[in-house]
Amino acid sequence: METDFSNLFARDLLPAKNGEEATIQFLLELVDILTNYVKKTFDRSTKVLDFHHPHQLLEGMEGFNLELSDQPESLEQILVDCRDTLKYGVRTGHPRFFNQLSSGLDIIGLAGEWLTSTANTNMFTYEIAPVFVLMEQLTLKKMIEMVGWPSGEGDGIFSPGGAISNMYSVMIARYKYYPEVKTKGMSAAPRLVLFTSEHSHYSIKKAGAALGFGSENVILLSTDERGRVIPADLEAKILEAKQKGYVPLFVNATAGSTVYGAFDPINEIADICEKYNLWLHVDGAWGGGLLMSRKHRHKFNGVERANSVTWNPHKMMGVPLQCSAILVREKYDVTYDTGDKAIQCGRHVDIFKFWLMWKAKGTIGFEQHIDRCLDLSQYLYNKIKNREGYQMVFDGEPQHTNVCFWYIPPSLRGMPEGVERREKLHKVAPKIKAMMMESGTTMVGYQPQGDKVNFFRMVVSNLAVTQSDIDFLIDEIERMGVDL
C-alpha cells in the first residue's frame, strides 16, 4: 500500500502516537531515493553533475526552494527536497569524478555512516558510547602498529579532519617542550619557529597562526623539482633561525603532498631533528594509506622515527568523510592532562564506518585498493608522458596517485616559451574545467604552483575507477581543448 505523504508532517512521525507505520514508510521511501542514487553513481551513463549557477539555485528550481519558513512542509515535499538535493549536487562517488583527494562511495562505509547516525551518540565517554570508544582504541592501536613505533607504545585520537590533526601535532610538540605555555601562554616560551615545506598543506601555517606562533614563524623549506623537501635547506634554515635568536621546535615532513603527491625524505629529516632535538611530525593525511601496502610503504621509510603522524582514512582509503587520525608516539599522560588530549568536548563518531570497512575488507582489502589506485596513476602517466599535446609538470613516475600535467592545445604547440605562451597556457586548464562542469561528464582539479602556470592535478582514490575512465578523461580534455 502506497502511503500518501502529502497530508503527513514531521509531527506525525515517531515519537508521535501511532507514528511507527508512517516512520517506517517514510524512511523506506527515503532509502529508495538513496539506493537509486547509489546505483546511478556507478553508472557511467549518468553525469557527474548537473551544473547550475548559485543564482539559479537561489532563485529556486522547479519545486525546489532553499528558503526556510515558519510553517512546516509536508513529508511529500520533504522527499522531493531530498531528491532535488541529490539531483543538483555532485556525484563524488562517480568513477569519473577526480576533483578531490576524497572520492568514491564505499558501500560498507555508507552502511557504517547510516548506522552511526541512527545511534546518534558522541565519543565523550565509555558511558554513552561503549562500543565506539573501544573500536577507536583498537583501530588506533592497529594504525600505530603500522607506523611501527619501536616501543609498541603510542596514542591517538580521531579529529574532524587533517587540518585539526596537524594543529594537534603542533600543540602537543609545544606542550612537550614548553609545558608552561599551557598555563602561562606563549610569553612563557622563547620565540619558537616551525618548519614545513613550501609544498606542504597550508594547515601547518594556519596552526602556527591560530596557536599564537605567528605565520611568519612558520618557515617554508625549499623543495626539489618533485616537490620533496631538501634536507640541507632544513638544516641551513634551522641554523639561520638559531643565529637570529629563534628557537626551532617542530618540523613537518609531508608524506603525500596535496598537489604533487610528493613524499619528503623522512629518514634524512629525522636525522636533522634528532641532531637539533626537534619534534618531527609526518603529515600523511593524503599518503597514510600507503602504510598498508607492502609495495608502497617504503615511501614512508623512517616514519617510525616521527613523534606524531596525521593519517586521514577518508582520503586515500575511501572511508566516507570525515575520518582523520592524529597518532602520537608518546603515551600522553591523560590522568595528568586529560584537557589537552582533545580540544573538542563532544566528538562525532568517526570510527564506526572505518572499523566496519576494515572488518569487511581486511587489511588486504585496503592494500588492494591502494595498489590499484597507484597502478591507475602509473597507467595515466605512461599514457601521457610522451603523448603529443602533453607536458608533465615534473619528470619521473608518480610517487602517489597525483599526476600533474599541462594539456597544450594545438594552437600553442608551435609557440616558443615566453610570456605569451605562459599567459595562454595559464588559461587552458580553467577553460577546459569550465567546459567539464557545463557538460558534467567528468571533473578534475587544476591549480598553479610556485612559478608554474595552471596545470591539471589528476588523482585517483576511488575503487570504481578503471583504465577506461582514465582514457575517457584524456579524450574529454582533448575534445574540449582542441580549439583553445
Added chain:
Amino acid sequence: METDFSNLFARDLLPAKNGEEATIQFLLELVDILTNYVKKTFDRSTKVLDFHHPHQLLEGMEGFNLELSDQPESLEQILVDCRDTLKYGVRTGHPRFFNQLSSGLDIIGLAGEWLTSTANTNMFTYEIAPVFVLMEQLTLKKMIEMVGWPSGEGDGIFSPGGAISNMYSVMIARYKYYPEVKTKGMSAAPRLVLFTSEHSHYSIKKAGAALGFGSENVILLSTDERGRVIPADLEAKILEAKQKGYVPLFVNATAGSTVYGAFDPINEIADICEKYNLWLHVDGAWGGGLLMSRKHRHKFNGVERANSVTWNPHKMMGVPLQCSAILVREKYDVTYDTGDKAIQCGRHVDIFKFWLMWKAKGTIGFEQHIDRCLDLSQYLYNKIKNREGYQMVFDGEPQHTNVCFWYIPPSLRGMPEGVERREKLHKVAPKIKAMMMESGTTMVGYQPQGDKVNFFRMVVSNLAVTQSDIDFLIDEIERMGVDL
C-alpha cells in the same frame, strides 16, 4: 528472495561488476536492522542500555569480536556486527535517556544524515557542494536574524562542535584587536586576558590554553547562587587585571550553562564590555534554541549587543550530532583573510539535516519543541521542590531545562548538616547511577560543582519525553535509593 550473505564479501558490492543486486539487498538488510532499532528506541519496554564492562566487550561477546584482521569477513558477519554494535550501545533517543544535553532521535534529522552520508561530499567549495554551501548560507542568515544584530549583517560557519565554535570566537576577537598576532604571534600583543564565569564551559579555558594566551590568563568570574555571572565582579576583575598591566580582550557570557542551565545577564555584561571596549561572546551552545521561542527568548535579552554567538542545534533542538554554529556580528573580510574563516580545510556537511528539519518542522516546530522541553522541566521542578527526600541545589524555577537536585535517602534525612552527611550524600548519586546503568532502565547525569557534593543534573532535550517519563525517573531514583 532471501540473499545469502554468507558467501558474499565487500568486494562483491558495487562498483563490482553485477554488484547492483547484492548492494541493494545488503543496504535493505541493514535498513531493516536500523528501522527495528528506531522502533525499539521509542518503545518504553526496551532498555536504555544493556550494560557491559569494557573487558567484557574487549574479550568478545558471543559472535561479536572487535578485533581487526588481515582477511575480510563475510557480509553476513558484517550485518551481525552492525546488529551487535547497536545492541551493546546506549539508546540516546530513548525517552528515558536524560544523561546528556544532546538526546533524542529525530526522524527527519536521521533522514538528513543518511542522505548526507550518501552524498559524501565536503563543504570545501561551491564547486563540489553547491546545494549544501547555499543551504549553509541561508540557514546562517536565519540564525543571524534571530540573534538580531541591528545592521542585518553578520557571518558564520558550522564547526565540529561548541568547543571549536568557542575557540573561533576567541581567535576572531584576537584577530580584530591585534591582527598582527596572526603573522607575528602572541609576542606581538600585550599580555591579554579573557573572562568567563566559573560555571562556564571548560572550552573557553581550553581555547585560552590552545591559542597561546595561557589558561591562567582566563580569569574566572564569580556567580550568584543560580550560577549567573555577577557583573560587578566582572568590572572589578577587569580593573584588577588592568592595574597589574594586563590587557582585557574578551568576555564570555554563557546563555544556558552546562550544569545549572544559567543565563548570564547579557545586557549588564554588554554595558561593561562597551565601557572597556571588550569583545563580547555569548556561548549559547546549550541555550541557543531558546532564541526560537517567543516565550523564552527574553533570557537572551542583549544578545544583539554581542560580537559573536555560539549556538549548537545538536543540543536543545534535537538535531543529530554534530551541528554547531559560530555566528559573528561583523562581516569577515574573506577576500582579505579567507584563511582565518575556517581552521579546517575540508569540513563535514553538518547543514543538511538541520536545514531539512527546519523545512519539515518550520520555525514553529522548533519553538514547540523548546517550549515543551521547558514545560517538562517545570513539571519536574514542581514535583520535587517540596517532596520529601529531595533538596534543590539552588532555589527558584529553572531557567533552562536543567533541574539540579539531591536525593536524600531516608537514612540521611534526620542527620544534621556536617562532614559526615556531606560525605555520605556525595556517594548517593553515583551509587544510584551505577544501579541505573546495571538495570538499564534510565540514565541521568550527576556531578559536584564548587563546594557542592554530587547532585543529579536532569535535562530534557528529547521530544519523546512525557510527564510519565519524568515520573518514572523519580520512581527509579526512590526505588534504588531507598536503602542507601
